[in-house]
Amino acid sequence: MRKLTLMAAAVALVCALFWVLPIPATVPASALPPHAPDIDNGRTMFNIGGCASCHATPNKDAEKVERTRLGGGLALQSPFGTFYVPNISPDPADGIGNWSEADFVTALWKGTSPHGRHLFPAFPYTSYQHMELADVRDLFAYLKTLPPVSGRARRHDLAFPFNVRRLIGLWKVLYLHGGPFRPDPSQSAQWNRGAYLVNGPGHCAECHSPRNFLGAIVASERFAGGPSPDGKGWVPNITPVGLQHWSKEDIAWSAKDIASFLGDGMNPAGDFAGGAMVETIRNTSKLGAADRTAIAAYIVSLPPRQGPKPPPKK
Amino acid sequence: MIRTVFAIAAITLGVTAAVAQQDPIAARKALMKANADQAKIAVAMIKGEAPFDLDKAHKVFATLEDAATKAPALFPQNSIDQPTADDPYSASPDIWQNLEDFKARFAKLGADAKAADASVKDLDSFKAAFGNIGKNDCGGCHEKYRLKKS
Numbered sequence: 001m002r003k004l005t006l007m008a009a010a011v012a013l014v015c016a017l018f019w020v021l022p023i024p025a026t027v028p029a030s031a032l033p034p035h036a037p038d039i040d041n042g043r044t045m046f047n048i049g050g051c052a053s054c055h056a057t058p059n060k061d062a063e064k065v066e067r068t069r070l071g072g073g074l075a076l077q078s079p080f081g082t083f084y085v086p087n088i089s090p091d092p093a094d095g096i097g098n099w100s101e102a103d104f105v106t107a108l109w110k111g112t113s114p115h116g117r118h119l120f121p122a123f124p125y126t127s128y129q130h131m132e133l134a135d136v137r138d139l140f141a142y143l144k145t146l147p148p149v150s151g152r153a154r155r156h157d158l159a160f161p162f163n164v165r166r167l168i169g170l171w172k173v174l175y176l177h178g179g180p181f182r183p184d185p186s187q188s189a190q191w192n193r194g195a196y197l198v199n200g201p202g203h204c205a206e207c208h209s210p211r212n213f214l215g216a217i218v219a220s221e222r223f224a225g226g227p228s229p230d231g232k233g234w235v236p237n238i239t240p241v242g243l244q245h246w247s248k249e250d251i252a253w254s255a256k257d258i259a260s261f262l263g264d265g266m267n268p269a270g271d272f273a274g275g276a277m278v279e280t281i282r283n284t285s286k287l288g289a290a291d292r293t294a295i296a297a298y299i300v301s302l303p304p305r306q307g308p309k310p311p312p313k314k
Numbered sequence: 315m316i317r318t319v320f321a322i323a324a325i326t327l328g329v330t331a332a333v334a335q336q337d338p339i340a341a342r343k344a345l346m347k348a349n350a351d352q353a354k355i356a357v358a359m360i361k362g363e364a365p366f367d368l369d370k371a372h373k374v375f376a377t378l379e380d381a382a383t384k385a386p387a388l389f390p391q392n393s394i395d396q397p398t399a400d401d402p403y404s405a406s407p408d409i410w411q412n413l414e415d416f417k418a419r420f421a422k423l424g425a426d427a428k429a430a431d432a433s434v435k436d437l438d439s440f441k442a443a444f445g446n447i448g449k450n451d452c453g454g455c456h457e458k459y460r461l462k463k464s
Contacts, residue, residue: 063454233461234402260361264445265453270353272448274403274456281453310402310463 022169024112029102035137042142045135047286049128049201053279054085057149062279070095071149076122077230080215081158083122091148104140105133111168111176118168120156121175121215127203130181135201175216194298197291207235207276210308224307233275234311240304258296259289339395342388345381349452352377356444359437366437375431378447382424386417397463406461416459423451 046052057071071094072087089095096104103114111118111125119125128136161167181200183192198204209217210226225237236242243253253261257268262284265273273281284292352374358364359371395404409416430443 062457063450228462232406234463236462264449266353266357266448268357270350270355270357272353272452272456274453274460275462276457278453278457281449 018170022118022166022173024116024118024169025106025110025172026112026116027102027106027109029100032102032105032133032137035134037141038134038138039142039145041135042138042140044287044291045131045139045201046142047283048197048291049139050203050280050283051088051139051143053276053283055088067282068146069149070143070146071151072153073151074153078122078215079231080162081156083120083156083158084153086153087149087151088143089146089149090144091150094150094152095148096143097148101137101140105136108136108139109179111172118165118172120165120168121171124203124206126176126217127200127206129176130178130196130200132180132196132200171214171216174214188297190294190297191301193291194294194296197295198298202295204238208238221305221307223302224305226308228276235276237305237307238299239302239307240300241306243300253300255293255296255300258299259292262287262292262295263289338388338390338393342385343395343401345385345388348377349381353448353452356440360441360444366440368434368436371434371440372431374444375427375434379424379427379431382420382427386420389413389416402463404461404463406459409459412458416455419451419455419459423447423455426451 051070052065052067054074054076055070055072056065056067056074057069058074059065070087070089072085072089074085076083076085087095090097092098099107099114106112106114107119107123108125108128108131110129111121111123113119131139156163181196184195187195205217205222207229208225209222210224212218223237223239225235225242227233228235243258253268261267261273262281264285265278265281267273284295355364355370356374359366389405389409392407392410393405394407397404426443426447430447434440434443
């Protein structure tokens, strides 16, 4: 009898944990001190954040996409199904026009929607959680200056059980922690700026790292490359392992090469980037040169890591 | 003498055409390789690692224009190549879904390279013209139609 009671208690405890742990976290308005938004900084965050790459209304011709019309609708293929990117224009009905500042901070830091639901981590809040509060608020202020676009994206098309949002709460317990970026005092201001841009708003590791079966980045192989999220190609290793053996000519990338690549898309061998990196360069080319140099200073300092092996060559 | 020259020219032409017919994949890879070799020369001049040389600048654009003229014929229906040890890239199947657009991009590259060849006069004009072609023509097409496989 006692054994039974103990067991029942244990089961109840586990159930309670599973009920409580995944409750979506929020940031209350009271946590936001007075702030005078800096729209220019918001634009910088918009560019390094790559918001337009997913949220701008798609066009068959990538060069014709209007970066500031954030009507959403882009289909993101993944091993779990297809995500349809939402409208984040200031439209009050279909976009984020009715969101409060706290709603926006909550979405970027906690991955929780204003309705208190978990957002899917296809929205890279695992990186955005590292953004400084002021930068998030400036970004929100900048987004508010953009044209409202009406229309909603269709619903995500995901396989069970990945479509159960409640389960994302458990995923977050495993993979969402860290909070805002903490600078490393032993490194230069430039390195820290680069580390912040790369790991926070820039979310470089989200594509340049392999993922496990739950779709989370394999921490020990961060930046070591892997299959592209849509499964069609391969994203390169950007630790020294990848950048030193970039081609058969064995051209090592210097920090200067990386900075210039993020500006014009041309690598040290004279080749022009392809795939999703072209879109990324549309973002990084709009940053100030100092930020590109800072990113480069951080990237060349990454520890060498061997990533997964690409499919066999024929 | 003239006959010999003609004969050799005819044979060379014939062989080139035959190679192109036999193996369009090898032929188009060779064109892209030629582009990359020229681009490397361009990059060195732009970065100031090599002195600017107007003849070399013209050669860069002439090579790109030449590739733009020859390339469209080298992508027969569904000629998908496999990546090799020294070439991690392959043609995307999307090419044959959007063949008109794909060919139009080569036409634009050809026109842009020709205009650049005509207008280049110094390092600054070279920088601007090459940067524009690289970002829009090379990059734009690689974005849609080139896959990195490893």
